[in-house]
Amino acid sequence: MRIAKDIYLVGGGDIRLSNRMDCHVYILDGGKEKALIDAGVGLDSHEILRNIEEDGFDPKRDIDCLLITHAHADHGGGASALRSATGAELIAPRGEAEFLENGGRDLEVGLKAAKESGIYPKNYVYKHSKVDRVVHHNAKLRVGSYLLRTIQVPGHSHGIAGFLVESEPRSFFSSDIVFINGNVGFGNWPGCNLDNYRNNIGRLKNLLVEQLFPGHFMWTLRDGQTHLDAAIQNLKGAWLPPSWTHNHPFR
Numbered sequence: 001m002r003i004a005k006d007i008y009l010v011g012g013g014d015i016r017l018s019n020r021m022d023c024h025v026y027i028l029d030g031g032k033e034k035a036l037i038d039a040g041v042g043l044d045s046h047e048i049l050r051n052i053e054e055d056g057f058d059p060k061r062d063i064d065c066l067l068i069t070h071a072h073a074d075h076g077g078g079a080s081a082l083r084s085a086t087g088a089e090l091i092a093p094r095g096e097a098e099f100l101e102n103g104g105r106d107l108e109v110g111l112k113a114a115k116e117s118g119i120y121p122k123n124y125v126y127k128h129s130k131v132d133r134v135v136h137h138n139a140k141l142r143v144g145s146y147l148l149r150t151i152q153v154p155g156h157s158h159g160i161a162g163f164l165v166e167s168e169p170r171s172f173f174s175s176d177i178v179f180i181n182g183n184v185g186f187g188n189w190p191g192c193n194l195d196n197y198r199n200n201i202g203r204l205k206n207l208l209v210e211q212l213f214p215g216h217f218m219w220t221l222r223d224g225q226t227h228l229d230a231a232i233q234n235l236k237g238a239w240l241p242p243s244w245t246h247n248h249p250f251r
Contacts, residue, residue, distance in 0.1 A: 002055065004211055004221055006030070006146075007171065010051040011040045013074070014216055018047040021120060023074045023215040026173060027052065028165070030144020033064040036088060037163065037173050038215065039078035041120070042127050048078070049085055059086045065143065068092040069175035070160035071099035073111055073126055074119075075215060080129035089132045091141070093152055095159020097131040106158070110189035135161070137203070153177045153204065155197025156185035169210035172224060178204065179214045182230025186243040194240075201235045204228040 001009045001017065011018040011025030018025070022040035025048055034057065040048055052059050063086040068076050070093070079100055083090045092100050099107045103126065114120050135141065137152035141163070152161040156176045165171040176185035184201075186192060205228075212224030220227065234241030 001051070003213075003219065004169075004171070007211075007213065008055050010036075010055060011038075011048040013040075017051065019044040021074055022048070022078070023176075024213070024219075025078075026213060027055070027057065027063075028143055028146060028148075028173075029057075030142075030146040033142070033144035034062050035141075035143040035148075036063050036066045036082065036086070038069055038075045038175070039066060039082045041074050041124075042077035042079075042081055043124070045078045045081040045085070048082065063088045065089045065091055065141075067141070067148075067163055067173075068096065068100060068131075069162060069173070069215065070157045071096045071107060072157060072176070073114065073124070075175065076100050076129075077124075077126050080127040083129055090129060091133045091135055092131045093150060093159045093161035094134050094136045095152075095154065096157065096161070097134045099158075101128055101131050103128055106190035110191065113189050137161070151203055151207070153197075153200045154193070155200055156187075156192055158191040164207060164209070169221075170208050170224075171211035171213065172207060172209040172228070173213045174228075175215040178212075178228055178231040179216060180212070180218050180220060180227055181242070182227050182232075182234050183242045184231055184234065185215075186240065198235050201232050205232060 006029040008027040013020040013022040026037040139150040141148040209224035
């Protein structure tokens with residue numbers, strides 16, 4: 001589903017475009033190269049592949065890289081299946097790549113809490129995947145005609161990153177760092193840390209973002225920076241800021 005110039009939504013549980021547990025899964029079409037951003041939960045990955053085809057792309061031929069913003073199951077659980085189906089290079093941020101590949105106590109504790117909350121079924125199994133390239137904050141990535149910058153904002157998880165398209169209209173795939181209206185992804189799981197959020201949210205200042213594409217809920221094609229600025233302001237106050245957990249569709 002084309003939602004902006006060269007940007008397609010091919011997965012999303014919120015709107016039942018794919019499995020109800022999937023985050024938003026996007027394609028950035030850079031012409032000669034195309035990137036898939038995030039991978040969903042890994043259940044019914046064939047629905048994401050079907051949507052890619054319905055948008056006129058060949059998953060095996062056209063998808064060159066798979067950018068995973070963080071290792072939480074709704075974003076990284078499908079990485080193994082989509083990497084296998086597309087042959088794409090799997091790229092993940094430092095602090096998240098380790099969990100994608102090998103799991104670990106923090107990921108398992110968080111997954112257990114999510115199962116207790118009814119976000120995932122009790123029998124859900126996370127399928128880990130080899131990471132081909134690890135990126136850090138401010139790393140540059142080329143996707144055809146587009147240059148992307150990695151913006152790492154630890155807080156929702158250990159090393160979560162968004163990806164900024166540094167050409168007009170400036171677009172930011174914010175994952176679970178920031179949602180519309182400046183809501184943030186703060187919850188009760190290992191790696192989610194309010195101090196880290198406060199200390200790193202300033203990295204979103206002055207990015208001059210026009211289009212904002214979060215990992216859940218609605219996106220906007222104009223004035224995206226106002227939502228980032230709202231999140232920065234929310235984390236300056238005395239009280240916990242508005243969080244996605246207040247309105248999460250699986251709660």
